Amino acid sequence: MTRPRLLFLSLSSRQFGGGEAYLLNLLDHFRLKSNVFIACARENPLMVQRVTQRGLPVLQLSLGYRHLVANTRSLAAWHAQEGFHLIHAHGRRSQFFGAFLSRRTGLPLVGADLVANLNWEGSAAGIVQNLLAALLNRLLVVPQCDRILVLCEHMRRESLRWLRVPPDRIITVYNSVDPDFFKPQAREEALAQSLGIPPQAPVIGCVARFVSHKGQRTLIEATARLARNSPVRVLLVGDGPDEADLRRRICDLGLEDRFVLMGFPVDLRPYLALMDVVVLPSRSEGLPTALLQAMSMERPVIGTDIQGIPELIRPGENGFLFPPARTDLLEKHLRSLLDNPQARRRMGRAGRERVLASFALPVMLEKIETIYHEVLSSRNRPR
Secondary structure, X not given: OOOOEEEEEEOOOOOOOHHXXXXXXXXXXXXXXXXXXXXXXXXXXXXXXXXXXXXXXXXXXXXXXXXXXXXHHHHHHHHHHHOOOEEEEEOHHHHHHHHHHHHXXXXXXXXXXXXXXXXXXXXXXXXXXXXXXXXXXXXXXXXHOOEEEEOOXXXXXXXXXXXXXXXXXXXXXOOOEOXXXXXXXXXXXXXXXXXXXXXXXXXXXXXXXXOHHHOHHHHHHHHHHHOOXXXXXXXXXXXXXXXXXHHHHHHHOOOOOOEXXXXXXXXXXXXXXXXXXXXXXXXXXXXXXXXXXXXXXXOOEEEEOOOOHHHOOOEOOOEEEEOOOOHHHHHHHHHHHXXXXXXXXXXXXXXXXXXXXXXXXXXXXXXXXXXXXXXXXXXXXXX
16 A cells, blocks of 8 residues: 555534644645545635645535434545545544444554543533543544554543544554644744734733633733733734633723733734743643643743643743642742843743653654554555
8 A cells, every 4th residue: 555545534623723733734644645535614714725725525414413323424435435544533532433433444543632621620411421432432432443542641541531442552652743834933923913012021922712611811910910010912823702702801900001912914924032930820731732822932932831842841940830729829930030031031932942852742643643554554464
């Protein structure tokens, strides 16, 4: 088999986030040596647009488990026409579709990011929903997967604990970033001016969807404390259902002149270059791409001490960790960095060195390519 025909499934989200960026990296790499196809959620127009711009064959399907039968039928018909060799399903919903397609067609299945949405905090209804999802994954998805890829060691432990994944079928493949693309660059003063950021004002950045578990409210509360004696500005990059609530809280605290809220830009790099410190105050994460991108551009980072984030941040070396919702500790770490440009530069350089050593894109791509080869070889081997 000289050119495998790979089907990627991106059917887990209405918004473009880290998972979608991860898949685009895979598509860009494997299209050079394989025939690549992708099924996208039509409810995620930005992902559909970026795939279409690449000239790749794309099938648009509807999100939601109620479309399971119809989507599986459409995917099976596409397989009958194109003759796929392997399915790569990214995200919890995608893997339900992938598991049913694999069961129907016999295609090998590589699942990724299976437990990223397992969050055992929050409301009782949310916990019950996650327990039910874990049970369904364990019963229906895991047995169908030839390999399960997880983004960090925390997720591997969670998979072994909650999903009972056989250890030989679960592999940690760290999320990654292209350090040649996300490299240090100078601050663009014209861009800062267009956003209303004064020339001498320190800038805190946060790149994340506007949803409750990303924790932007914690950053807003910490900024209220900092703003008493600092000209600090905050750039919130993202979109999502909580935007109105975030704007309301900013107004309630009288911080309208301190915050800029904007959607995800086509090119994030100039905006990262404006940020003196990048914060991710999440209550639930895998291994966040936003922090990797910031580290690669020599930005010091502050994140919560949960799940995969401590595998990125070494406190005092390339940033700081704090418990979720601890506004006081976030303020303390922010103040220590904003008041010390030398520490920011030192930690920024250490962050990029960490990316180059452990989280560079070529390392991830090579590992996934090896996994595909192993799965396809084992399926083709006489039994």
